Amino acid sequence: MTEIVWILAISMAGTLVGAEFAVAAFLHPILGRLDGDAFRAARGDAARLLGRVMPFWYLASAALLGAVVVVAGSQRWLIGTGLGLMAVVVLMTVTLMVPINNRIGAGEVSRPLVVRWDRLHGLRVAMLAAMFVLLAIGALNA
Numbered sequence: 001m002t003e004i005v006w007i008l009a010i011s012m013a014g015t016l017v018g019a020e021f022a023v024a025a026f027l028h029p030i031l032g033r034l035d036g037d038a039f040r041a042a043r044g045d046a047a048r049l050l051g052r053v054m055p056f057w058y059l060a061s062a063a064l065l066g067a068v069v070v071v072a073g074s075q076r077w078l079i080g081t082g083l084g085l086m087a088v089v090v091l092m093t094v095t096l097m098v099p100i101n102n103r104i105g106a107g108e109v110s111r112p113l114v115v116r117w118d119r120l121h122g123l124r125v126a127m128l129a130a131m132f133v134l135l136a137i138g139a140l141n142a
Contacts (some may be wrong), residue, residue: 006071009064009065043082044106065131089131
């Protein structure tokens with residue numbers, strides 16, 4: 001059972017990090033090359049779609065990290081640190097990024113607003129990557 005929890009947590013967190021990295025490294029730079037109305041429509045659509053899907057992915061990842069903390073044994077402190085990072089990411093997302101995302105999704109798509117969101121997203125991706133590294137190290141040493 002312990003191995004299943006580890007595998008699920010690594011799979012869920014890994015795909016979350018990968019998706020968020022893909023948004024930062026590929027999707028948004030491509031959308032940034034669009035002109036005017038096409039840019040606003042694409043960023044607005046992306047904000048609405050991902051704004052509906054991602055909360056469930058974050059919740060599932062955090063819950064699985066919590067489950068790993070319970071079964072982690074000697075690696076509990078490492079996974080707990082990763083869970084703490086995840087909590088900071090969720091807090092930052094809810095307090096700073098969701099309001100910006102909602103404005104973008106509602107059609108208020110200005111380049112400065114998008115740049116602000118992208119910078120915060122880059123920080124979020126870095127913290128998620130650190131969380132995943134801690135999880136992977138914990139799994140390898142379990």
